[in-house]
Structure formats: C-alpha cells, structure tokens
Amino acid sequence: MSKKIKVVEAVNQLSLGGTEYALQLYSKYLNKELFEVVVVAIYNGGERVKLIEALGVQVIVLDGDLKRFEEILKSTDVFHWHGNGILDDKIFSLLEKFKPDLVVQTNVFGYFDNSQYYKLIDYDLYVSKMILVRRMQLDKKLLNKFENKRKVLSYPVDIEHLQSLSPTDEEISLFKKENDLTGHFVVGRIGRSDDHKFDLITLDGFAEFAKTKENVRFLLVGSTPKILQHAKKLNILDKMLILETSSDLSVLLLYYKSLDVFLAASNIGESFGMVIAEAMFSGIPVVTISTPEKDNAQIELVDNGLNGFVVPRLKNKIGAALSELYEISEQRVSFSKMARIKVLEKYAAKNIVLSFEKLVLEHISSKKQEVNRSTLVMDFSESLIEDYKYRCNDLYGTLNVTDRIVLSNQNAKKYFSFSFLKHFLKQKINMIFEKSNVL
Structure with missing residues (x-):
C-alpha cells in the first residue's frame, strides 16, 4: 500500500x-x-x-x-x-x-x-x-x-448518528403524555438560550396562529427572561411547554419528534442552520423567516413550498403558514418526506x-x-447568485400595502435598537478591516 x-x-x-x-x-x-x-x-x-x-x-x-x-x-x-x-x-x-x-x-x-x-x-x-x-x-x-x-x-450533518439515536414511537407517545401534548398540534423551537438566536416574531406568529385554536401548544427549548417576558405579554404562557436546553442529542431528538412544525426565526439569521437540518432529517416541516440583511442560509435549507415555508418577517404570514400546515395534513406529510430527502441528498x-x-x-x-x-x-457562478436572489423573493403569501409598510417600519426601527447597533458596528469594523487589507 x-x-x-x-x-x-x-x-x-x-x-x-x-x-x-x-x-x-x-x-x-x-x-x-x-x-x-x-x-x-x-x-x-x-x-x-x-x-x-x-x-x-x-x-x-x-x-x-x-x-x-x-x-x-x-x-x-x-x-x-x-x-x-x-x-x-x-x-x-x-x-x-x-x-x-x-x-x-x-x-x-x-x-x-x-x-x-x-x-x-x-x-x-x-x-x-x-x-x-x-x-x-x-x-x-x-x-x-x-x-x-x-x-x-x-x-x-451526521445522519447515521442521528438515526441511531432516534426515539421510538412509544418513547414519543410517553413524552407527549407526560407533558400534556397528546392530541395537540405542537409547534416548537429548539436552540440555545440566547436572545440573538431567537427572534421574538416567533412568538408573535404563534400567538396569531393560536388565537382561534385551543388544541395548539408551543414547545420551547432554550428560553431567556426576555423571551418569557414577551410570551407573558402575549398571554400565551398557558399554551407553552418550556424545557431546558440539553447537550444530549437523544433528548433533543425526542423534542424534535414531538413536534408537528418547527418554527425557526433567528435575530441574526443562520450561517448554515444545523438545528433546522436536524429538524428536517427528523421529518418535521419547517417554517422559517428570510433575513436578507443578515445571515440567511435558512432559505437554502428550506425550499419554499416544497419541504417547508419561507415567510417574510410578518406575524400574520407566520400565522397563516402555521394555519395551512395545521389544516392540511397532506401538506405536512409531503413536506416531511421532502425535508428528509433534502438532508440526505445535500448535507x-x-x-x-x-x-x-x-x-x-x-x-x-x-x-x-x-x-x-x-x-x-x-x-462560484452567476447561477449561484440567481438562485439566492430567487430564494430571497420566493416567499410564502403575497405582500399587500400594509405588509410592506410594516416591513419598512421594521427596517427603520432596527437602526435605533441598541442590540442592532452593537451588531451593526461589529459588521462595520470587520468591513473596515477587510477594506484596509484590500487597499
């Protein structure tokens, strides 16, 4: 040899x-x-x-x-x-x-x-x-x-390892029974306890969705005081199951498998989106928001209308996407199958x-x-650019005048946010550093 x-x-x-x-x-x-x-x-x-x-x-x-x-x-x-x-x-x-x-x-x-x-x-x-x-x-x-x-x-994505740790139907059923999730439509988010990795629009969208539905719950893994305060303000704490984050992947997979929909919205977007990929491989349809001014790899993982929904950052669109998946079980089954195939083929x-x-x-x-x-x-190619542009525009639902005004106001408000200012300054410092090296 x-x-x-x-x-x-x-x-x-x-x-x-x-x-x-x-x-x-x-x-x-x-x-x-x-x-x-x-x-x-x-x-x-x-x-x-x-x-x-x-x-x-x-x-x-x-x-x-x-x-x-x-x-x-x-x-x-x-x-x-x-x-x-x-x-x-x-x-x-x-x-x-x-x-x-x-x-x-x-x-x-x-x-x-x-x-x-x-x-x-x-x-x-x-x-x-x-x-x-x-x-x-x-x-x-x-x-x-x-x-x-x-x-x-x-x-x-280590699919062999994920597969080996996948919970049984009995384990999932027991978990749901112990946590009063049986018979409920469960939306969830699994991630770090980090306000940068959780956009509060997640809860706004769920609250919009839950207004007319009693049998819905939100499973939250990775909460913070800010997140809980916002949930209290929205009066949805009684619809939430709040769990501690874990480094045990078998535990996290049990959480994934207990969901009907994974709702992924990060304040800073995703450079790849491992939790989204894990949810997709677990056969869970994903609803995510597009963040074109930040990291936005989540719209590469989720193909809008094929294996999940990509929505603009609007609570009514998030609520509508969740409602469609709630009402059309065939859509969930199709998304589940295609999401798993996407991870197997690409990641x-x-x-x-x-x-x-x-x-x-x-x-x-x-x-x-x-x-x-x-x-x-x-x-790198022009087709790569065109694909990304297409994905930024290929969003769930149509935007009316009110929606466009809301999105415009969001963009204006963020410049006055202290957390955004820190993020913005960090980006500018990196760009200045890069520019000085280029010159």
Whole structure:
C-alpha cells in the first residue's frame, strides 16, 4: 500500500461549538485507508477532545506551543483549517514557512483576510451559498482573483448518528403524555438560550396562529427572561411547554419528534442552520423567516413550498403558514418526506467528506485515478447568485400595502435598537478591516 496522506484537521480550540463539531465529523468520516488523520487544537482543548479520541483519532492540544506546531507541519500533506476567515498571523506565518501540499479553509462566517497569508489557501470553502454570494459581492474588484479558490461545501450533518439515536414511537407517545401534548398540534423551537438566536416574531406568529385554536401548544427549548417576558405579554404562557436546553442529542431528538412544525426565526439569521437540518432529517416541516440583511442560509435549507415555508418577517404570514400546515395534513406529510430527502441528498456528513476527499485527491496528482465520484462542492457562478436572489423573493403569501409598510417600519426601527447597533458596528469594523487589507 502506498503511503497514506497525512491530513491535519486544525482549529483554535475544541469546545462544543458548531465549528468544532464540523471538524469532528471530518475526522470521523475521512477514509482511514487513504488518510492519516490528526486533529490539532492550536490554543486550547475542551469537551470535544474526548469525543474525537473516542473515534480512534489522534488529538494534539498544543496550548499555544507553536514550536511543536512547526514540527507537525513538516510532515503534513493536507492542512484543513476551520475558522471564521480571519487568519491568525502566528499560525499562518508558520504555514507560509512550512506549507503542505494542500491548504484548505472551511470558512464558517465568510470573513476575508486579504493579507499575504490568503494566497496560501488553495481552497476557501464556504458553508452555504448565501455566505459565498455575499462575500463575492463585497469583493467585486477582486472577483477574478479569487473565484477559482472560493467554493461552497455545506456543513456536514451526521445522519447515521442521528438515526441511531432516534426515539421510538412509544418513547414519543410517553413524552407527549407526560407533558400534556397528546392530541395537540405542537409547534416548537429548539436552540440555545440566547436572545440573538431567537427572534421574538416567533412568538408573535404563534400567538396569531393560536388565537382561534385551543388544541395548539408551543414547545420551547432554550428560553431567556426576555423571551418569557414577551410570551407573558402575549398571554400565551398557558399554551407553552418550556424545557431546558440539553447537550444530549437523544433528548433533543425526542423534542424534535414531538413536534408537528418547527418554527425557526433567528435575530441574526443562520450561517448554515444545523438545528433546522436536524429538524428536517427528523421529518418535521419547517417554517422559517428570510433575513436578507443578515445571515440567511435558512432559505437554502428550506425550499419554499416544497419541504417547508419561507415567510417574510410578518406575524400574520407566520400565522397563516402555521394555519395551512395545521389544516392540511397532506401538506405536512409531503413536506416531511421532502425535508428528509433534502438532508440526505445535500448535507449527509459521509457525502460531504467524500466530496472533500475528491477535492484533495484531485489536487494531489498521484491519486487522480481514485477520484471517479460525484461531488457536493459547488463553484462560484452567476447561477449561484440567481438562485439566492430567487430564494430571497420566493416567499410564502403575497405582500399587500400594509405588509410592506410594516416591513419598512421594521427596517427603520432596527437602526435605533441598541442590540442592532452593537451588531451593526461589529459588521462595520470587520468591513473596515477587510477594506484596509484590500487597499
């Protein structure tokens, strides 16, 4: 057997965040007959160290020891960096000195560091089409320079693991009985206890939907004082089941499977939308809102009218979408089937990693004969832009004059919001940083 290709899966730390989870899935599914996989945490370890080691993959926590990092690079064939797009000078200066055959970045948030180090990256992989389209629009002057290295490869969803933890019908029935959900139409949201990840329009839309319906409930996982205060103001607390968030995926899957509809609306949008993908794989129809001025990958996951509904940020449209799914069981069944198929075809971790392997093997010429396989990697193109524009406009329902006024007022009000101001200033600082590097 020829020598294995040494792949270093690298990240700043190994906590329980989404970036680190993606790295874990790459290290899990990379073909160990072709690749020697080593996970390197540059600065800190964390809870994910043991999870990765349990897969039989070597984990090295450097605690900032860059001399040791230098030695690792000397024997590395492929360096796969998981980050936000801003390149750490201390890390990438060593990468410049000891560059492996291939350097790939999985770019989670789509930032751009146009320093001398960006040229070291052979492929810059964005986790959604939306993030790549936005990045290329910001860098129009540099379009021709970077369009060949910038591609889309979505976040991996570990469907095999999800399937193995899926609750039985009996477990779901018992959970519903214990929580007085039996016989009710259950709308829900599952996520972190974070006001940035929960748009209060979620509750407004549910309240609108619940006005004329007694047998509806809202299952909320990940509440905050602000969320509960708003629910009290809307007088819907008696229709809510409020549960603590959990790191136990089997528990979360029980929550997903107890829903009739997953209602996903985030204040900051989604750079990918893992909880939406998990709900879809669980066969739960999704209603989500489009957030074109923020991260908006949720409208890539949910195909409006095919496997869920994408609605404008209007409580009456959210309520109407929920009502349609409440009244038409055939619609729910169809959405459920198509949602699951979408995740299986587009986001399955095994296929995402196979696509990564193809990229690697095609780059390393001696292995070209082994890459006769399809890929989920997407190149930047005009069709990518057109698809995203179409999805931004393909929304549930038609907007009347009143709806347009409400949306216009929302856009005006947000500029006077303290939380939005902080988010806006952060974006501006990043853009100034990027612009200074471009110039």
